[in-house]
Amino acid sequence: MTFHREAMIAWANEHSFRIALEVPGEAPTDLPNLSTCVRAGGIHYHVGGDSVEDSLGESTFRLDLPDLVDREFLHQVLLAREDLGSTGVGEGFAVPHVRAPLVLHIDQPHVGICFLDKALDWGSVDKNPVDTLFVLLSPGIRAHLHLLSRISFSLRDDTMRSLLSSRAEEGEILARLDLLDELIVS
Numbered sequence: 001m002t003f004h005r006e007a008m009i010a011w012a013n014e015h016s017f018r019i020a021l022e023v024p025g026e027a028p029t030d031l032p033n034l035s036t037c038v039r040a041g042g043i044h045y046h047v048g049g050d051s052v053e054d055s056l057g058e059s060t061f062r063l064d065l066p067d068l069v070d071r072e073f074l075h076q077v078l079l080a081r082e083d084l085g086s087t088g089v090g091e092g093f094a095v096p097h098v099r100a101p102l103v104l105h106i107d108q109p110h111v112g113i114c115f116l117d118k119a120l121d122w123g124s125v126d127k128n129p130v131d132t133l134f135v136l137l138s139p140g141i142r143a144h145l146h147l148l149s150r151i152s153f154s155l156r157d158d159t160m161r162s163l164l165s166s167r168a169e170e171g172e173i174l175a176r177l178d179l180l181d182e183l184i185v186s
Helices: 005-014 034-041 052-062 071-084 141-155 158-165 170-185
Strands: 043-047 088-090 110-120 130-137
Touching: 034 110, 034 130, 034 141, 034 170, 043 052, 043 170, 052 071, 052 110, 052 130, 130 141, 141 158, 141 170, 158 170
Parallel strands: 043 110
Antiparallel strands: 110 130
């Protein structure tokens, strides 16, 4: 399924959604820490689903998001992104995100970590099933790319991967993300 920009803008206008028609300038100081964005989106355990579609749907409804976000629309946009190519990055992880950041009534980026009850074939580059998602939502392209980079950095950290694989307590995961954010800044 492919969405054309003009059709998406028309649909969004008909349904009273705001979307970013132009990329607003974002100063480097506006770039968020990954740990802050995970605190905003939440860490979610026992996310169900027997398919990519089902697990993305449940993840979408479990994320800590403002009430104005149309979660069904978000679910469809995430599925459309998966149709373009898998967001499975390997080693059991996927990073579902929209192809081009939309303003979905969020002012700050949100990253939800979702631990799936069932590992799924996500079409990952290494062919391994996925059991952990980093669902990324951002109001702008600069923050979106910045967070993709931070997630990638975090997933290269052995301790972080171990915490995620063992489905560690929320506090342990957030503490490690805080430390990794500090390491990147130093």
